[in-house]
Amino acid sequence: MLEEIAAPPALAIARPLPGEYAPYYERYISLVEDDDILNTLDEQRRQTLLVLCSRSDADGDFRYAPDKWSAKEVLGHVCDSERVFAYRALRIARADTTPMEGFEQDDYVRNGPFVYRSLADLIEDYIAVRRATLSLLRNLDEAAWSRRGIANKNEVSVRGLAYIIAGHELHHRRILEQKYFAVSPG
Numbered sequence: 001m002l003e004e005i006a007a008p009p010a011l012a013i014a015r016p017l018p019g020e021y022a023p024y025y026e027r028y029i030s031l032v033e034d035d036d037i038l039n040t041l042d043e044q045r046r047q048t049l050l051v052l053c054s055r056s057d058a059d060g061d062f063r064y065a066p067d068k069w070s071a072k073e074v075l076g077h078v079c080d081s082e083r084v085f086a087y088r089a090l091r092i093a094r095a096d097t098t099p100m101e102g103f104e105q106d107d108y109v110r111n112g113p114f115v116y117r118s119l120a121d122l123i124e125d126y127i128a129v130r131r132a133t134l135s136l137l138r139n140l141d142e143a144a145w146s147r148r149g150i151a152n153k154n155e156v157s158v159r160g161l162a163y164i165i166a167g168h169e170l171h172h173r174r175i176l177e178q179k180y181f182a183v184s185p186g
Helices: 023-029 037-052 057-061 072-093 106-110 119-138 142-145 160-180
Strands: 148-151 154-157
Touching: 023 160, 037 119, 037 160, 057 072, 057 106, 057 119, 072 106, 072 119, 072 142, 072 154, 072 160, 119 148, 142 160
Parallel strands: none
Antiparallel strands: 148 154
């Protein structure tokens, strides 16, 4: 018989301080208003689903300008980026001090099959990625949250990465709301 394992106690995760992430990421971290990052990430999932679930594949194929990603490519980019950031968080949380390379977002989108997938399938992928991220982060101990490592030639903490994930998703959700799915005045 399997023994029931108690969940780790809830931790208060402080906001990352400057120096725990590259200055470039302030643009994302500053968007995160709530100081409860785990609740924020969970609530974001719900809010993003509200934005996406009523959309058609035609909406997913929409580009607001010829040189911009489609809405499906934006969602694919959000998923890919969250996977990369969560992977970095895992390695750093486990005290892996090996520097990690950066990634080129445009290459990831160009080589991702997002335009061939249904929007519904990409939404399911987003749900799976966010659940995996939350599972990882909810099971870190207090020491792991403040560990630092090198990613893309910059020092970053695990809590910095958690806030980057949240801010990056919020940044792109706002773009989807404003430029892709905005209601035209009628």
